[in-house]
Amino acid sequence: MPKIDIAKATVRTTTVYPPEFQHVVRGREKTVLGDVVCLTQFGVNLTRLKPGTAFALRHWHHNEDEFVYILEGELVLIEDDGEVLLRPGDAAGFKTGVPNGHHLINKIATRRRLSRDRHARAVRPRAISGCRLDLVRNLARPC
Numbered sequence: 001m002p003k004i005d006i007a008k009a010t011v012r013t014t015t016v017y018p019p020e021f022q023h024v025v026r027g028r029e030k031t032v033l034g035d036v037v038c039l040t041q042f043g044v045n046l047t048r049l050k051p052g053t054a055f056a057l058r059h060w061h062h063n064e065d066e067f068v069y070i071l072e073g074e075l076v077l078i079e080d081d082g083e084v085l086l087r088p089g090d091a092a093g094f095k096t097g098v099p100n101g102h103h104l105i106n107k108i109a110t111r112r113r114l115s116r117d118r119h120a121r122a123v124r125p126r127a128i129s130g131c132r133l134d135l136v137r138n139l140a141r142p143c
Contacts, residue, residue: 002037004033004036004037005036006031006033006046008036009031009032009033009035009036009046010031010032010035011029011030011031011032012029012030012031012032013028013029013030015028017057021057024053024054024056024057025053025054025055025056025057026053027049027050027051027052027053028047028048028049028050028053028054028055029047029048029049030045030046030047031045031046031047031048032045033045033046049075049104049105049106050106051106051107051108052105052106052107053105053106054103054104054105054106055103055104055105056103056104057103058078058101058102058103059101059102059103060094060098060099060100060101060102061094061096061097062096062097063096064096065093065094065095065096066093066094067091067092067093067094068086068091068092068093068104069090069091070086070087070088070089070090070091071088072088073087073088073106073108074086074087074108075104075105075106075107076104076105076106076107077092077102077103077104078102078103078104078105079100079101079102080100080101080102081100086104
């Protein structure tokens with residue numbers, strides 16, 4: 001089992017969102033762990049969110065499941081049923097095809113970490129790209 005040297009993984013601070021939406025995720029640092037070992041069925045990212053930053057715009061998935069696990073700090077999960085505070089050890093999951101718009105925001109004044117996993121049922125051609133977040137996603141990536 002290849003050990004991932006997290007210090008050598010790429011850290012991304014850019015986003016694919018149009019300019020008018022980029023402010024929502026400004027302050028997000030995503031370390032792409034899955035690419036280090038050329039994962040193709042799912043990916044793993046470790047993300048840090050600075051105060052006031054969200055990991056993504058509010059969304060739901062047509063082709064993949066999503067799983068979130070909080071590593072440290074507290075994040076607010078916002079979804080159709082309202083808001084809930086997630087703390088270290090808490091998890092949340094979202095089944096593919098269920099139109100429950102959701103996202104996580106660091107509303108606290110210090111950096112937070114969480115784990116976010118996305119398992120796709122079909123390969124998606126695009127990535128949805130400090131709290132700490134592991135993102136598992138299914139994307140076609142050349143190795």
